[in-house]
Amino acid sequence: MADIARSEPRYGNRPTMKDVAARAGVGLKTVSRVVNGEPGVTPDTEHRVREAIEALGFRRNDSARVLRKGRTATVGLVLEDLADPFYGPLSRAVEEVARAHGALLINGSSAEDPEREQELALALCARRVDGLIVIPAGGDHRYLEPEIRAGVATVFVDRPAGGIDADAVLSDNFGGARAGVAHLVAHGHRRIGFIADRPGIHTARERLRGYRAAMEDAGLDVADAWVSLGPTDPERVAAAAGAMLSGPEPVTALFAGNNRVTVTAVRLLADRERPVALVGFDDIELADLLGVTVIAQDAAALGRTAAERLFRRLEGADEAPATVVLDTRLIARGSGEVPPAGG
Amino acid sequence: MADIARSEPRYGNRPTMKDVAARAGVGLKTVSRVVNGEPGVTPDTEHRVREAIEALGFRRNDSARVLRKGRTATVGLVLEDLADPFYGPLSRAVEEVARAHGALLINGSSAEDPEREQELALALCARRVDGLIVIPAGGDHRYLEPEIRAGVATVFVDRPAGGIDADAVLSDNFGGARAGVAHLVAHGHRRIGFIADRPGIHTARERLRGYRAAMEDAGLDVADAWVSLGPTDPERVAAAAGAMLSGPEPVTALFAGNNRVTVTAVRLLADRERPVALVGFDDIELADLLGVTVIAQDAAALGRTAAERLFRRLEGADEAPATVVLDTRLIARGSGEVPPAGG
Numbered sequence: 207m208a209d210i211a212r213s214e215p216r217y218g219n220r221p222t223m224k225d226v227a228a229r230a231g232v233g234l235k236t237v238s239r240v241v242n243g244e245p246g247v248t249p250d251t252e253h254r255v256r257e258a259i260e261a262l263g264f265r266r267n268d269s270a271r272v273l274r275k276g277r278t279a280t281v282g283l284v285l286e287d288l289a290d291p292f293y294g295p296l297s298r299a300v301e302e303v304a305r306a307h308g309a310l311l312i313n314g315s316s317a318e319d320p321e322r323e324q325e326l327a328l329a330l331c332a333r334r335v336d337g338l339i340v341i342p343a344g345g346d347h348r349y350l351e352p353e354i355r356a357g358v359a360t361v362f363v364d365r366p367a368g369g370i371d372a373d374a375v376l377s378d379n380f381g382g383a384r385a386g387v388a389h390l391v392a393h394g395h396r397r398i399g400f401i402a403d404r405p406g407i408h409t410a411r412e413r414l415r416g417y418r419a420a421m422e423d424a425g426l427d428v429a430d431a432w433v434s435l436g437p438t439d440p441e442r443v444a445a446a447a448g449a450m451l452s453g454p455e456p457v458t459a460l461f462a463g464n465n466r467v468t469v470t471a472v473r474l475l476a477d478r479e480r481p482v483a484l485v486g487f488d489d490i491e492l493a494d495l496l497g498v499t500v501i502a503q504d505a506a507a508l509g510r511t512a513a514e515r516l517f518r519r520l521e522g523a524d525e526a527p528a529t530v531v532l533d534t535r536l537i538a539r540g541s542g543e544v545p546p547a548g549g
Numbered sequence: 550m551a552d553i554a555r556s557e558p559r560y561g562n563r564p565t566m567k568d569v570a571a572r573a574g575v576g577l578k579t580v581s582r583v584v585n586g587e588p589g590v591t592p593d594t595e596h597r598v599r600e601a602i603e604a605l606g607f608r609r610n611d612s613a614r615v616l617r618k619g620r621t622a623t624v625g626l627v628l629e630d631l632a633d634p635f636y637g638p639l640s641r642a643v644e645e646v647a648r649a650h651g652a653l654l655i656n657g658s659s660a661e662d663p664e665r666e667q668e669l670a671l672a673l674c675a676r677r678v679d680g681l682i683v684i685p686a687g688g689d690h691r692y693l694e695p696e697i698r699a700g701v702a703t704v705f706v707d708r709p710a711g712g713i714d715a716d717a718v719l720s721d722n723f724g725g726a727r728a729g730v731a732h733l734v735a736h737g738h739r740r741i742g743f744i745a746d747r748p749g750i751h752t753a754r755e756r757l758r759g760y761r762a763a764m765e766d767a768g769l770d771v772a773d774a775w776v777s778l779g780p781t782d783p784e785r786v787a788a789a790a791g792a793m794l795s796g797p798e799p800v801t802a803l804f805a806g807n808n809r810v811t812v813t814a815v816r817l818l819a820d821r822e823r824p825v826a827l828v829g830f831d832d833i834e835l836a837d838l839l840g841v842t843v844i845a846q847d848a849a850a851l852g853r854t855a856a857e858r859l860f861r862r863l864e865g866a867d868e869a870p871a872t873v874v875l876d877t878r879l880i881a882r883g884s885g886e887v888p889p890a891g892g
Contacts, residue, residue: 245590252588280672288640288656291834294632301631301658305665310672313631313656315644322648329623329653333676469834476838491634491812492835495819 230258241357263355279309281337281516282330284323286364288315292465292488292505293341296363299509300339307517309336318407320344331358337516339363339509345406347372359519363512365408366529373519374529375512379409379487382501382534383416384423386485387461389499389536391424394545395459395483398432399450401443401471402463402487405435413463413487432457438466440473447474451482458546459483465490472498472541480547489537499542502535573601584700606698622652624680624859625673627666629707631658635808635831635848636684639706642852643682650860652679661750663687674701680859682706682852688749690715702862706855708751709872716862717872718855722752722830725844725877726759727766729828730804732842732879734767737888738802738826741775742793744786744814745806745830748778756806756830775800781809783816790817794825801889802826808833815841815884823890832880842885845878 227237232251239247240255247255281304285293297313304311312330316323323343327350330338337359340347345368354360354372362374390398400417403410414435421428431453434446443466450457460475460482462468468486475482486493489502511530518525570580575594582590583598590598624647628636640656647654655673659666666686670693673681680702683690688711697703697715705717733741743760746753757778764771774796777789786809793800803818803825805811811829818825829836832845854873861868 245588245592245595247588249588280676282655288644289637291634291637294634294637297631298658301660305660310669311657312625312669312673312676314654315641317641317644317648326653326655330655333623333655472835473838490834492815492833492839495816496835496838 225262226255226258229262230254259356260352279307279336279520280334281309281311281339281513281520282327282333282335283311283313284327284330284338284340284342285313285315286318286341286343288313288317290466291491292503295505296341296509299506300513303510303513303517307520309517316341316343318343320346324349328353337361337520339512339516340367341365342367342408344368345408359516361512361516361519363508371527373512373515373527375508375515376529376531377409377503377508378531378534379412380416380419382503382536383413383461383463383487384420385416385534385536386487386501386542387417387420388423389538389542390459390461390483390485391420391426393459393483393543396426396546397429397455397457398426398459398461399434399447399457400432400461400463401434401446401450401467403435403438403467410435410463417461429455435463438464438470440470443467443470444474447471451478457482459485459542459544462486464488468493468498468500472496475541481544482547483542483544485536485542487534493537494539497540499539500537502537504532504535507532568605569598569601572605573597602699603695622650622679622863623677624652624654624682624856624863625670625676625678626654626656627670627673627681627683627685628656628658629661629684629686631656633809634834635846638848639684639852642849643856646853646856646860650863652860659684659686661686663689667692671696680704680863682855682859683710684708685710685751687711688751702859704855704859704862706851714870716855716858716870718851718858719872719874720752720846720851721874721877722755723759723762725846725879726756726804726806726830727763728759728877728879729830729844729885730760730763731766732881732885733802733804733826733828734763734769736802736826736886739769739889740772740798740800741769741802741804742777742790742800743775743804743806744777744789744793744810746778746781746810753778753806760804772798778806781807781813783813786810786813787817790814794821800825802828802887805829807831811836811841811843815839818884824887825890826885826887828879828885830877836880837882840883842882843880845880847875847878850875 223237227234236247237255240252283300301311314326316326320343331353340362341364342362347367348369351370360372362372366374402413436442460471462471465488468490471484475484486500489500493500566580570577579590580598583595626643644654657669659669663686674696683705684707685705690710691712694713703715705715709717745756779785803814805814808831811833814827818827829843832843836843
């Protein structure tokens with residue numbers, strides 16, 4: 207069930223190229239040149255036109271533009287980590303939609319650095335992408351407002367935008383984590399550890415919220431020692447899991463907050479004598495053979511939904527920005543159905 | 550041991566911007582504007598300057614340019630498949646080197662389509678990347694010659710360029726496959742199947758050559774039915790493996806020509822009563838837990854080596870184009886050490 211959160215429309219009574227020309231005191235052809243990145247405009251004039259565009263909130267009609275011009279449309283995708291397998295199917299789905307619309311896709315990665323995200327998104331805009339899909343690293347996207355006003359259609363995916371009203375396509379991180387932890391509770395677990403990415407990351411916070419909700423639903427207290435948020439490198443995750451699994455009252459189950467955590471947890475738990483239950487957020491390749499129970503997100507559907515929304519905007523759709531939330535799915539494969547050891 | 554194949558130098562006595570200006574009949578500033586993509590040049594003049602650049606084989610001095618200009622340098626990476634986990638670490642390594650040089654990386658994927666590769670590479674050039682790293686889908690890269698002459702440093706990775714003399718960084722696909730198959734022979738196998746990607750793909754051909762060499766080294770004939778090249782989707786791979794594993798003289802071992810084939814083979818062999826030996830080309834995540842013996846390529850080293858070469862060129866290095874071949878490594882984990890079933 208997709209949940210749509212609506213907000214106020216932003217586009218309507220839009221200023222035209224004529225308005226921009228009048229304000230800048232130049233001809234229509236000059237505005238067109240600036241907007242379409244054609245040569246033959248002096249830097250001074252270009253500056254004046256850009257100021258008028260900015261002041262009026264002019265947004266070019268991309269639909270007509272993309273269809274009229276001979277050149278290939280291009281959309282940019284700002285990823286968070288090029289090596290995270292979660293983003294592979296997401297990127298490929300965006301690419302497939304782009305191709306179906308005759309457009310090229312170019313990507314870049316922020317490597318989870320908000321400054322890098324901004325630099326990359328603006329660099330893509332400077333290279334005249336027609337639209338942007340952003341997996342945000344940062345929490346403030348006001349830097350994109352002039353670009354969006356200038357006509358760059360923008361959709362956020364996996365995590366929402368901050369500080370601006372924009373389209374977003376997200377997974378139900380809260381609901382998925384809540385269902386995964388409830389699954390462990392249903393199999394008899396009372397002491398459940400939660401290991402996830404850094405708390406600055408939207409999805410980590412949402413999944414933590416889901417974990418806490420499931421524990422509260424079951425009337426279980428959460429000890430501070432059972433929650434660990436931080437970098438997802440194997441060393442940090444192994445140390446966090448090791449701490450939760452030792453001591454006088456060790457956890458009997460782990461909820462892994464993303465695929466990087468799950469991979470380390472699977473390795474770690476394979477070596478233990480007493481079984482520890484495990485449910486991971488995100489499916490991982492070969493999890494079927496290893497019997498790993500997961501909350502699966504549909505990474506391809508995230509990419510596809512975001513890209514389709516982007517192209518609807520590029521084709522002139524004048525809808526209000528909305529947030530689409532995609533459901534997750536629990537896949538029971540064994541590791542999440544292990545009862546508490548010793549219990 | 551890295552093997553360097555040298556070819557003739559291409560750069561030397563290079564034409565200068567002055568030569569271009571003289572030939573085009575314009576001032577030096579105009580040439581500079583065209584070369585640096587600055588506004589203020591009419592389309593006609595730009596055309597004349599570009600013709601002169603082309604005719605003279607002018608190549609701007611990127612080093613000075615990147616260092617002198619205020620803007621961020623950008624390099625483009627043309628991938629083959631956004632969802633193949635092999636390219637994740639490769640892309641991230643390229644990105645890390647780019648970042649260390651203060652440059653941005655933008656990617657795109659050809660989806661194994663030569664036309665798409667060309668379209669994307671030229672689109673990145675049109676968006677004024679300073680350098681290009683290409684994992685080629687096609688076998689003819691003469692379309693990049695004008696760009697290279699105009700100063701876009703270009704390095705090929707994973708697969709060599711076709712029709713032009715250019716830097717390439719490759720894995721030792723031939724030697725790796727030969728070592729993997731020899732490993733199976735050493736464990737008593739005589740009937741060994743080989744399943745790999747389409748024969749149009751350089752790495753698939755090289756690995757097939759390695760397979761044949763190892764069989765010949767061992768004095769073993771190769772039956773036609775033991776070799777299957779084609780798309781690497783699970784259905785095709787499962788059908789190919791099924792055929793090799795049935796009949797009166799089934800193979801007792803499989804060599805999987807890439808990670809996509811290995812994943813399907815691991816699933817397939819998990820269900821069999823009689824063990825079948827398996828060695829896969831490329832390491833895969835969690836192969837350690839599943840006991841899969843592989844020939845590992847260092848995907849990150851491929852990306853890093855290519856990117857470092859690219860930046861040496863961007864910083865003005867005037868070396869001859871060369872091919873660097875990186876070694877592969879056999880990692881024995883169990884599946885490749887199974888003796889032939891039934892003897």
